[in-house]
Amino acid sequence: VETEKWYRRWFNFSYNADDLERALASIPSNQERINFMKSLYENKELKLKFIFVSKWFKESVAESDTNTIVNNFSIIHNVIDNHLFQYVEKDREQRKKVLSIRPYASHKYANDLSVKAILELSRKDYFEELEFSIYGHGPLFNKILEPIRHFKNVSIHNHFLSQEEVAALHKQHGIFLCPTRLDSQGVSMCEAMSSGLVPITNGVSAIPEFVNEQCGYLAGKEDYQGLADAISFLYFHPEEFQKKSLNSSQKIQKQCGVEQILKKEINEIIN
Known part of the structure; x- marks a missing residue:
């Protein structure tokens, strides 16, 4: 920075x-x-x-x-602890459980786009079947999340989490909602992918190096409608959700897993 x-x-x-x-x-x-x-x-x-x-x-x-x-x-990408963030096969019902874990200290994390996407989905007949778990902390937290606090299927948690707590939440959810305006990698997204969550994000900066059509969804710049549409698509296509979940984990573990990254780092040191 x-x-x-x-x-x-x-x-x-x-x-x-x-x-x-x-x-x-x-x-x-x-x-x-x-x-x-x-x-x-x-x-x-x-x-x-x-x-x-x-x-x-x-x-x-x-x-x-x-x-x-x-x-x-x-x-050399940031390493992802695939031993902690292990893949566990997702039940098709977990496509209805959306997780967001983001800082609220900067607009770069685009949490306002998540809020707008949820508001778009609130107009759908099936909205109440969806569950949104939002975790984070920062000076922008209350202001950004105010428009969705009244929804009964949106749970908001104003605190950070340990890695072990994050891994446990990964096992309970199927979608990782992580819009962005600027990311050199997106480590929390990659951790979620390792656990088998399907990433829904924006195709800006470095994100397309880590997410493709086979494992997730890349909305356009500032495109909250695209985020909402991706969640809707997975709601109606459970088999596609399960396929992308497996692809997501396999792709990121091969790209950023402990063994792969350590091998590259050690090679730099000894050569």
């Missing part, structure tokens, strides 16, 4: 004039950091190698923001 162009986090100041003023005031120091990273990327004497968490971050952030090309690099 410290070496991205200041305007990448537009969503954090577009709602508030004071935030915009602070962002504008930070431009000189932001440019200093960008220049520093550019000098490192271009340095040929120090024999540096850069490890990026995703292809998107390398190309669309690091290289784009510094207007340079990084030649000596590897892509």
